Amino acid sequence: MLYQIILSGLTVGAIYALIAIGFTIVFSTVRIVNFAHGEFVMAGGMIYAYLSAVHGMPVFPAVAIAIGACVVLALLVYELGLASMDKDNHIAQVMITLGVGITLKGLAQIFIGKDTQFPPAFSAGGPLAVGGATIPYQMLWIVGALAVLMLGLYMLLHHTRVGKGMMAVSINHYAATLMGISPRRSAVIAFMLAGLIGGAAGTLLAPVASAHYDNGIFLGIKGFAAAILGGLGSPLGAVVGGLILGLTESVTAGYISSVYKDAVSLVLLLAILLIRPQGLIGKRLPQKF
Amino acid sequence: MLAIRNLNKRFGGLHALRDVSIDAPPGQITAVIGPNGAGKSTLMNVISGFISPDGGSITVAGTPITGMKPHEICRQGLARTFQNLQMFSDMTVLETVITGRTRHRRASLVANLLMTPRVWHDEKDAAQHAQTLLETMQIGPSYWQRRAGDLPYGLQRRVEIARALATEPAYMLLDEPAAGLNDEESVALGSTLRELAGRGIGIVLIEHDIELVMNFSRHIFVMDAGGVIADGTPEQVRSKPEVVKAYLGDEHGA
Numbered sequence: 001m002l003y004q005i006i007l008s009g010l011t012v013g014a015i016y017a018l019i020a021i022g023f024t025i026v027f028s029t030v031r032i033v034n035f036a037h038g039e040f041v042m043a044g045g046m047i048y049a050y051l052s053a054v055h056g057m058p059v060f061p062a063v064a065i066a067i068g069a070c071v072v073l074a075l076l077v078y079e080l081g082l083a084s085m086d087k088d089n090h091i092a093q094v095m096i097t098l099g100v101g102i103t104l105k106g107l108a109q110i111f112i113g114k115d116t117q118f119p120p121a122f123s124a125g126g127p128l129a130v131g132g133a134t135i136p137y138q139m140l141w142i143v144g145a146l147a148v149l150m151l152g153l154y155m156l157l158h159h160t161r162v163g164k165g166m167m168a169v170s171i172n173h174y175a176a177t178l179m180g181i182s183p184r185r186s187a188v189i190a191f192m193l194a195g196l197i198g199g200a201a202g203t204l205l206a207p208v209a210s211a212h213y214d215n216g217i218f219l220g221i222k223g224f225a226a227a228i229l230g231g232l233g234s235p236l237g238a239v240v241g242g243l244i245l246g247l248t249e250s251v252t253a254g255y256i257s258s259v260y261k262d263a264v265s266l267v268l269l270l271a272i273l274l275i276r277p278q279g280l281i282g283k284r285l286p287q288k289f
Numbered sequence: 290m291l292a293i294r295n296l297n298k299r300f301g302g303l304h305a306l307r308d309v310s311i312d313a314p315p316g317q318i319t320a321v322i323g324p325n326g327a328g329k330s331t332l333m334n335v336i337s338g339f340i341s342p343d344g345g346s347i348t349v350a351g352t353p354i355t356g357m358k359p360h361e362i363c364r365q366g367l368a369r370t371f372q373n374l375q376m377f378s379d380m381t382v383l384e385t386v387i388t389g390r391t392r393h394r395r396a397s398l399v400a401n402l403l404m405t406p407r408v409w410h411d412e413k414d415a416a417q418h419a420q421t422l423l424e425t426m427q428i429g430p431s432y433w434q435r436r437a438g439d440l441p442y443g444l445q446r447r448v449e450i451a452r453a454l455a456t457e458p459a460y461m462l463l464d465e466p467a468a469g470l471n472d473e474e475s476v477a478l479g480s481t482l483r484e485l486a487g488r489g490i491g492i493v494l495i496e497h498d499i500e501l502v503m504n505f506s507r508h509i510f511v512m513d514a515g516g517v518i519a520d521g522t523p524e525q526v527r528s529k530p531e532v533v534k535a536y537l538g539d540e541h542g543a
Binding site: 152155156158161162163164172174177178179180181182183189 | 337339358359360363364368369371375376377378379380384387388389390391392394398401402404408411412415452453455456
């Protein structure tokens, strides 16, 4: 029982972590909370479900197209919605992301449909039985994807100048521009990465938790909570926050009642923010520009 | 030539820059001095593109840069350091300097995401280049992996100059590089700057340390109340009554 609870907590947590990374990357470079981010996750799942159900496309091409579509979507949101805005008017930018989110949800409802869909798991067969717990293969895909994407993100941020440029923008926007780093380019890359990782989270989640046009808000809130919990701006914090949130929910649902799982995780979030306002791993925000 | 012509900037009633014209040739140290409030910082911010001027022009080797964004100006070969340190504190010293080489990246974004062999090769080159610059600025390998923000103040100043050099500038604006340095460090800085100028870089030095300015710069522009009130070689400037007046006040005037 405990194993099963921990395993499912880690799986849900890995999804939250993937979503949280998207919030964190965009926040670091653009200094806004992108409230449309949950809709990228929803779109990933919906497009994957649509391609496999309606067009009978095999799993991996469908997943690749769905993720690619999310990258393009994220790019469009930035280029059309945010790039030309006054960069100091954060409230207006956040309102735009909210509007874009609602629009994406509407588009999914119109073009893909209102039905709840369960696209196929990435690999057939399973579940594995390990010491009294059962592990669906999709669970391995999810945790594996988190590990691979985190490693990739780490390599990008610390071992390429694309990543160093993004870090520079996030640490000191003013000095970064004077090193020839284009803030707009960094923002574009941040949004594309958020689309990529968010879309991947959507396709990974859909086979176990369904795809539905209305899922974006709930997924976004969970991912945002995970990002805040770990410390907004820190990719590692996003992972830690996501896993803690997932485990808390799972343990609450398993030992108390699934009715309370959201309440308990929100109480946890509030408690941590009271003790460490910067999140578990986050640093205090650098000076504002 | 970094040529600044008739630059004007008003902030409401304050005439922060009045018809400022300054020439900084390549391969030389040109100093801009003046009392607090003379407009030196405004001048720096206008040149590097953070403040747009009300009138006038700035050209780098004949290319007008007025109206360009700061990162575009950097790509025209103009780098700067800051009066108040602007470090990438959480990065290592080496990473900080490599960041200056962002504009020299050759591989595409997709190649970077996939981390192709070419990207690895490129990044290795950038790291080597950064190491050479750190050595030029007398920052030994024992510091390279330290967190940039943890270094002593004087070293952070030198890391900033190394970072600016990493952009391969034709001209470098140094905003009070000797602030907070002791005499010995300040003289060492002067020799380093002279060496850099010897490599052909045009250095614009904004500085309060009069010794540094008098000993190391070829030409000095003196600003007061937003305008250039005098210019010349260190010897010429030292003897001008209007300079003494701006610095010491009327009663000491010649």
